[in-house]
Amino acid sequence: MNRINPQKLLLSKWTAALPQNREKHFLVTDLLRDENGTVLEIEMQAVLTRRTTQLDWHVLQDDAHWKMGWR
8 A cells, every 4th residue: 555645746656557558657747626725636647648537646545556656
């Protein structure tokens, strides 16, 4: 289980444990917050294809799907 501070996720690097469509390395490009400033979701961009997707930031805590850094 990855320990994450959601306030420090912006521009962090992640590796998909199960890459799809040759998309393995990702960069957090945006934090989506509520009116109180709490991080609700993140926007991740695949480095290879530049495709973006929005995810709940809690999914990054699962080691079976995401690894910290680029490996």
